[in-house]
Amino acid sequence: MIFITGDTHADFARFRNPLPFPKGYRTSLEDVVIICGDFGGVWEDTQHQAAQLDRLSKLPYTVLFVDGNHENYDLLEAYAVTDWNGGHVRAIRNNVLQLMRGQRFTIDGKSFFTMGGAACHDIQNGVLDPADDSFMIQFRELRYQGKFFRIRNHSWWDRELPTEEELEEGWRTLELASFQVDYVISHCAPTELQNQIMAKLHNDTYQANRLTDFLQRVYDNCSFSHWFCGHYHVPYDLTPKFHVLYEPLMVLPE
Numbered sequence: 001m002i003f004i005t006g007d008t009h010a011d012f013a014r015f016r017n018p019l020p021f022p023k024g025y026r027t028s029l030e031d032v033v034i035i036c037g038d039f040g041g042v043w044e045d046t047q048h049q050a051a052q053l054d055r056l057s058k059l060p061y062t063v064l065f066v067d068g069n070h071e072n073y074d075l076l077e078a079y080a081v082t083d084w085n086g087g088h089v090r091a092i093r094n095n096v097l098q099l100m101r102g103q104r105f106t107i108d109g110k111s112f113f114t115m116g117g118a119a120c121h122d123i124q125n126g127v128l129d130p131a132d133d134s135f136m137i138q139f140r141e142l143r144y145q146g147k148f149f150r151i152r153n154h155s156w157w158d159r160e161l162p163t164e165e166e167l168e169e170g171w172r173t174l175e176l177a178s179f180q181v182d183y184v185i186s187h188c189a190p191t192e193l194q195n196q197i198m199a200k201l202h203n204d205t206y207q208a209n210r211l212t213d214f215l216q217r218v219y220d221n222c223s224f225s226h227w228f229c230g231h232y233h234v235p236y237d238l239t240p241k242f243h244v245l246y247e248p249l250m251v252l253p254e
């Protein structure tokens with residue numbers, strides 16, 4: 001079975017209860033849960049986080065995630081890249097895998113195109129660089145003023161957005177699949193759909209960028225049954241085929 005959910009941000013409470021498998025169903029690592037970005041389980045190099053990942057490794061199914069904007073890319077990139085079900089993954093644990101950007105995977109006979117990443121929206125007051133001489137002065141001032149900021153390579157990474165090469169690889173992957181997949185999994189939404197989400201939320205902090213524009217090209221050119229994203233922290237079916245996910249965990253629709 002395949003389940004899907006939105007951002008976890010290292011809060012894995014939703015995995016504490018058994019997943020709603022049918023009565024008598026025997027689970028295996030062939031059963032998967034897909035997290036649409038902001039996994040957060042590779043955020044800090046601490047015993048607490050290692051214990052969290054070890055607990056996930058004992059689940060009787062596989063946990064898959066695309067990356068979001070709130071991941072520690074230095075820690076994430078320390079894991080080796082391997083092949084799994086037709087695409088590249090990073091194996092965080094035996095059954096905890098990052099589905100890398102621009103890949104196509106086959107899971108239970110269905111094809112999935114994955115493109116993680118997103119631009120942080122909670123940096124309205126900037127990104128501080130610890131290498132700057134005035135870092136501590138700026139840090140104290142912004143914190144004292146309660147401003148929204150992040151710190152380069154500590155709580156913000158420029159790799160949150162895919163590179164042009166990663167986007168090109170994604171496009172080639174779709175070309176090879178004749179622009180037909182069963183499911184698309186991303187963290188943020190295509191530009192026009194993001195604008196619709198913003199209108200619903202009365203929020204204009206999410207801006208278009210090269211990733212949302214790429215996803216819009218995918219949306220316009222690719223045939224798919226369902227597209228799932230996270231990022232906006234609301235569960236919302238924008239169309240019968242385009243779903244914004246957050247905390248609820250659902251069975252993947254046909």
Ligand SMILES: [Fe+2]
Pocket residue numbers: 007009038068070231232233
């Ligand atoms: Fe998030």
